[in-house]
Amino acid sequence: MSRRLKAPKSLFGSASELEAAFYAALSQGDIEAMMKVWSDDEEIICILPNLPYAQGHIAVHDLWENLFNIGQFKAHILATHTFDNLLTAVHTLLVHIQLTTRSGETQAFNLHTTQVYLKSEQGWRMSVYHATVALDNNKLTDVLPSLLH
Incomplete structure (x- = not known):
């Protein structure tokens, strides 16, 4: 029997609104707000640099x-x-992260992130968050090619 966390959900009217709520929860260190952005689906996935793969509500x-x-x-x-x-x-996205540890040490780095959002009866929810360290500080391509091959 799988254990599942249930957080009261907020309605997000757009993926951009949901994204803003995600980054607000990150900046506030608010675990309840963070979990409100995720889909109810147990197949949610979060992949962060140098951390274990997380799938499902408990792991995320x-x-x-x-x-x-x-x-x-x-x-x-x-x-x-x-x-x-x-x-x-x-x-x-290309995201600049500044971390101030509990000991007061500050670290800064950039991440390339991919977020996948799905719209359900309850509004928009995050399904996948994948981040990798950006070894360069390049910008994302503004104009994507119309053909892949």
Whole structure:
């Protein structure tokens, strides 16, 4: 029998509104607000650099709770590319993160992130969050090619 966390959900009218709530929860270190953005589906996935793969509500909750215990995160979106349709949205971002640890040490780094959002009867919810360290500080491509091949 699988254990499941239930957080009261907020209605998000757009993927961009949901994304803003996600980064607000990150900056506030608010685990309840963080879990409100995620889909009710147990197949949710969160992949962060140098951390274990997290699938399902318990694993995703525990991952963010552990991160929030490290210190305070501030996120600043440097570049974004979005693909939104009626039921799905995929946002690719370049995000600058500043972490101030509990001991007062400050670290700064950039992440390339991909967020997948799904629209349900309860509004927009995050299904996948995948981040990798941006080894360069390049911007996302503003104009994507019309053909892949």
